[in-house]
Amino acid sequence: MNFKINATKYVSSLTISFIGSESFKFASSIYIYRITGDIWLVSLLYLLIQLPSMFVYFVSPWLVKKFKNDRLALFLRDMTSLVSLVLPIVLFFTVDKYSFSMSLIGISTFLGLVHSFRFIYLKNIIFFISKNNEEMKKYNTFSSLATSLGVTISLFFSYFLYNKLEFFWLIVFNMLTYIISGFLYFSLKTSKESAIFHKSEFNKKTNLKKHKILSWIYILAGSAIIGFFTFPKTQGLTQIFDFMKNDYNVETWGFYISLIFSVFGILGTIITLMLLKTKRLKTKKTLVEYSLCAIILLSLILVIVFFANSKNEVMFFTFVSIVSLHQLLFSIFLSYFYSNSYEMFDQKSFHKQNGYSIVFRVVLSSILFVLFTLSSKQLDYRYTFVFYAALLLLFTSLIIISTFLRRRYKKVETEQKKEII
Structure with missing residues (x-):
């Protein structure tokens, strides 16, 4: 198991995954505020992104015990997110802007639920891609770096797509990031036995x-x-x-x-x-x-x-x-x-x-x-x-x-x- 190759895949998959999800979330909050002018709705958006995921986090000890294939779990998470974005594409062309802005709250809520699986299995896979405490610390730092890079790059894409193109193209872009990150997650090399930290x-x-x-x-x-x-x-x-x-x-x-x-x-x-x-x-x-x-x-x-x-x-x-x-x-x-x-x-x-x-x-x-x-x-x-x-x-x-x-x-x-x- 080559640490450098695995670390590159890990950082790339996490960065790309965050680029898509964060650009969609950031642009959605701006879109909702622009259409409605209501900060309560923006707060509701971020609130509902978090709340449904509590159940997943609560049962996470049981979840990682029953479903042990971390790579497959991360891949399926991205594919589920990909499919769920078909709905906002349809709604974009069939409803008015206010109704579409309201639908973004519901869609973001579901995506928040799905994304909670990513966090759980990204935590668990560290036990199987790290050989010792030093590698574990590096992966945790890489995780912070990937998150920061993903959020930063997502701002460029969301700003460009939001201001230069229709919101529809932001959704399509998000779908592409899920495809790429999903296959990168699945390509990670893992050990059969977990490391002890x-x-x-x-x-x-x-x-x-x-x-x-x-x-x-x-x-x-x-x-x-x-x-x-x-x-x-x-x-x-x-x-x-x-x-x-x-x-x-x-x-x-x-x-x-x-x-x-x-x-x-x-x-x-x-x-x-x-x-x-x-x-x-x-x-x-x-x-x-x-x-x-x-x-x-x-x-x-x-x-x-x-x-x-x-x-x-x-x-x-x-x-x-x-x-x-x-x-x-x-x-x-x-x-x-x-x-x-x-x-x-x-x-x-x-x-x-x-x-x-x-x-x-x-x-x-x-x-x-x-x-x-x-x-x-x-x-x-x-x-x-x-x-x-x-x-x-x-x-x-x-x-x-x-x-x-x-x-x-x-x-x-x-x-x-x-x-x-």
Whole structure:
């Protein structure tokens, strides 16, 4: 099993898959907002994309146990998505624009359900395409890189197709990406036996119990952040434009700002790839913690600017600058977070934590997105961002504290082992 060839296929398939799905989702949100002018419908779109997938995530431990062919599962997922896009092509030519915009919500909901299978089996296939922890960490970083590249490239395609051609061509383009990515997924070479990434560092039952509790706190807090961290560049993007609608327009600026956010996300992943080459393990760990702290500090700066300056120009460009840096810092954290999740749990427990943590993420983010939208409508976007920043502070604190305590317990047990020897 050649790592470089497999890694190239993995990155290519994931990138192409994201190009199609993200361009369709982004263009759909802009199309719905342009036709209806209702930010609630945009929020409903993103909400319904997530909610139906909860059932799939909840049964994911059973699912990967019963259907073990990861490559075939990923291939069938893309083929199902391909077939489902026949309906919007028919509707595009048979109904009015408003009705078509409403149909996009339903179609995107179904695609969100189907895409949830991709996430589950992409997680599981890591056990069969990686030989050791180092390869696993590389694949997780490649996954972040592919996601960032896919989102960035999808913006170009969605902008070009959306502005230069009919929406129909965006659907056709999306179908082509599913065909290519599906066959690339199916061509991946896998091992018959799964790799082992988890190794218990604790012998005493009391320390082992504390480790499990702290690991779950770390995973749930990280999942929560992943869930609502996308708000400023998804629903929040249309809401800040709605807040400043006299000066800025989402159809003019939305593409450029989303592109900037995506580019900074890629830069963060590139930094992570560079860190993988260094042997200074302590540097890697501290950089992740510093990244999380920097996210909080930047959020507080933006809150101050929001309330200290009444000029839309200052608020708007400060928002773009800080959220861009957020994307860079978050990309650094994300790769290590996913790698840590493999090392904290064995394969059997991994799928349980993966499924349950994602359900928690979806439920929490769905509730928060509704509350964020309600806050923006009843108050204004500045207060929404204060709420968002406060939640970032809460869950980031939980991650840092749980990480500190896990290291502390590990150090204590290591010292106890030395005393026994």
